[in-house]
Amino acid sequence: MSSSSPALDVAMAYYNAWTSQDMDLAMSYFADDVVCDAPAGRIEGTAAYRDFLGPFTQILQSAELIAAFGDDTKAVLIYDTRTLPVDSAPGAECLTVTNGKIVYNRFIFDRLPFEQARNPAN
Amino acid sequence: MSSSSPALDVAMAYYNAWTSQDMDLAMSYFADDVVCDAPAGRIEGTAAYRDFLGPFTQILQSAELIAAFGDDTKAVLIYDTRTLPVDSAPGAECLTVTNGKIVYNRFIFDRLPFEQARNPAN
Numbered sequence: 001m002s003s004s005s006p007a008l009d010v011a012m013a014y015y016n017a018w019t020s021q022d023m024d025l026a027m028s029y030f031a032d033d034v035v036c037d038a039p040a041g042r043i044e045g046t047a048a049y050r051d052f053l054g055p056f057t058q059i060l061q062s063a064e065l066i067a068a069f070g071d072d073t074k075a076v077l078i079y080d081t082r083t084l085p086v087d088s089a090p091g092a093e094c095l096t097v098t099n100g101k102i103v104y105n106r107f108i109f110d111r112l113p114f115e116q117a118r119n120p121a122n
Numbered sequence: 123m124s125s126s127s128p129a130l131d132v133a134m135a136y137y138n139a140w141t142s143q144d145m146d147l148a149m150s151y152f153a154d155d156v157v158c159d160a161p162a163g164r165i166e167g168t169a170a171y172r173d174f175l176g177p178f179t180q181i182l183q184s185a186e187l188i189a190a191f192g193d194d195t196k197a198v199l200i201y202d203t204r205t206l207p208v209d210s211a212p213g214a215e216c217l218t219v220t221n222g223k224i225v226y227n228r229f230i231f232d233r234l235p236f237e238q239a240r241n242p243a244n
Contacts, residue, residue, distance in 0.1 A: 069198055106202075108213065109230065110161040110230065112161065
């Protein structure tokens with residue numbers, strides 16, 4: 001399901017760190033000026049990225065990798081997560097790696113079940 | 123950004139077909155008993171899959187492939203789409219291919235902006 005690559009090695013190290021709720025280690029794989037296009041909009045810099053992903057790791061119960069591919073500069077991770085509010089919350093990340101650091105991430109997941117968990121009336 | 127593979131060849135043919143709004147051609151790449159885990163739940167069989175994806179192609183204005191990887195049996199596509207209700211609606215598909223046909227797809231996208239476009243009050 002995966003073929004090793006320089007970008008994938010970094011992506012997997014990041015994935016293993018954040019799914020283990022080790023945000024210090026996870027953030028060590030990012031360039032300081034990382035840009036992430038996430039469902040709610042663009043995130044710039046490691047502090048903002050940590051504010052985005054850190055709270056999610058607090059509600060994360062388990063993660064299961066579905067697919068991981070990469071080449072020299074780009075890696076894709078597809079996974080499912082079980083979280084406190086949402087039983088199955090899959091995600092996709094497409095990471096660009098330069099000089100061993102993640103410089104860009106396109107992050108895709110469905111916000112709707114989280115929104116519904118917050119506002120059951122909707 | 124991509125490395126050729128048997129699964130990726132089928133995935134790309136399917137992607138090129140549906141993003142060209144050719145649902146007849148797109149569906150020709152699926153096994154009759156395809157299973158798709160989509161944000162709203164499980165879809166089973168080609169008729170249900172067509173009912174799921176066909177309406178989306180009607181609001182599709184353009185699609186841009188971001189990443190495509192695959193091996194013998196699995197392919198991953200990451201792309202952005204521009205649609206009538208939502209300017210940027212990225213998607214991720216993780217397709218399993220057996221005997222030249224797509225037998226399974228894990229389909230990830232954010233339903234929230236489409237829900238908000240339908241119900242602006244939310």
